[in-house]
Amino acid sequence: MAQTVAPPTATTPAVPAKLPLSAIAPWAVFFGILMLILLYFVGAEQGATSVFSGTDVHEWVHDARHLLGFPCH
Amino acid sequence: MNSATVRNLLVRGMLAGLAAGLLALVVAYLLGEPNVDKAISFEDAHSREHEMEVVSRSLQSTAGLATGVLVYGVAFGGIAALAYCFALGRVGRFSPRATALLLSGCALTAVYVVPFLKYPANPPSVGDPDTIGKRTTLYFLMMLLGVLLAVAATILGKRLQPRLGTWWATVLAVVAFGVLIGLAYRFLPVVNEVPKDFPATLLWRFRLSALAIQVALWGGFGLLFGELADRVLNPRPAKAPAAARTVPAAH
Numbered sequence: 001m002a003q004t005v006a007p008p009t010a011t012t013p014a015v016p017a018k019l020p021l022s023a024i025a026p027w028a029v030f031f032g033i034l035m036l037i038l039l040y041f042v043g044a045e046q047g048a049t050s051v052f053s054g055t056d057v058h059e060w061v062h063d064a065r066h067l068l069g070f071p072c073h
Numbered sequence: 074m075n076s077a078t079v080r081n082l083l084v085r086g087m088l089a090g091l092a093a094g095l096l097a098l099v100v101a102y103l104l105g106e107p108n109v110d111k112a113i114s115f116e117d118a119h120s121r122e123h124e125m126e127v128v129s130r131s132l133q134s135t136a137g138l139a140t141g142v143l144v145y146g147v148a149f150g151g152i153a154a155l156a157y158c159f160a161l162g163r164v165g166r167f168s169p170r171a172t173a174l175l176l177s178g179c180a181l182t183a184v185y186v187v188p189f190l191k192y193p194a195n196p197p198s199v200g201d202p203d204t205i206g207k208r209t210t211l212y213f214l215m216m217l218l219g220v221l222l223a224v225a226a227t228i229l230g231k232r233l234q235p236r237l238g239t240w241w242a243t244v245l246a247v248v249a250f251g252v253l254i255g256l257a258y259r260f261l262p263v264v265n266e267v268p269k270d271f272p273a274t275l276l277w278r279f280r281l282s283a284l285a286i287q288v289a290l291w292g293g294f295g296l297l298f299g300e301l302a303d304r305v306l307n308p309r310p311a312k313a314p315a316a317a318r319t320v321p322a323a324h
Binding site (some may be wrong): 015016017018019020021023024026027028031032034035036038039041042043044047048049055056059060061062063064065066067068069070071072073 | 142144202
């Protein structure tokens with residue numbers, strides 16, 4: 001691809017400003033953990049480990065688990 | 074102000090993840106489900122013990138599939154948006170949209186392709202239920218390794234860039250990533266639990282469709298989130314100058 005340098009305009013600055021880590025960290029910690037919990041329930045609950053007893057969660061997301069690549073059973 | 078930007082990007086990341094999840098759901102339903110059904114027919118024909126159906130097949134292949142894929146999309150959309158906040162302006166001279174697509178491509182590689190090449194997706198009837206613990210651990214370990222090594226390679230590339238220039242720093246960082254992933258592939262245990270008579274073409278098609286779902290998800294996410302992030306970071310003036318990209322999207 002050609003290395004074209006677009007003339008900087010008012011609407012498109014060349015490099016976006018960095019967001020300070022102190023502004024990101026609280027969101028990253030809280031929502032990062034929340035998102036990982038969601039992934040756990042889609043990907044692994046009632047397979048290798050269980051928070052809830054039974055197989056309802058596992059059976060409900062069964063097809064998604066296979067097609068998204070998680071080990072299912 | 075900055076915290077509000079992070080919040081706005083996070084919300085848009087989750088929405089873009091939901092939309093990309095819908096796209097992936099269409100691919101999963103059209104390309105993936107026929108293979109799941111065939112694999113289940115194989116399972117029924119080859120095992121004597123019949124499991125009791127807790128959730129019917131018609132629910133599993135529609136509402137159940139949708140739940141799983143959409144939650145997966147939202148969750149990874151949120152995580153990717155947070156990673157985007159870190160990456161923005163730190164990885165190189167990339168515009169907001171280019172950063173989003175680059176991040177999305179790296180996420181597809183680190184979170185999916187890297188684990189997939191060692192522990193590929195398996196259809197029903199492939200896999201021994203007794204080893205589910207081991208396989209789950211190995212799969213999540215591979216995901217974690219992919220993400221950590223991708224971050225490490227990015228940092229390495231940034232460190233090398235002043236000395237080697239952007240091109241060779243990038244090449245070297247990618248090669249280092251590939252070599253370390255290769256070593257992990259070499260030393261982590263092999264999992265091969267495909268039943269003897271399972272059709273090879275069905276396994277291949279199932280795995281291709283699983284890969285297509287992820288390409289749709291991350292490709293859709295990168296393009297859509299990039300557009301949304303660009304609008305947050307570069308708010309358009311009320312009177313936009315005549316340009317090709319001023320076509321308003323349907324709200």
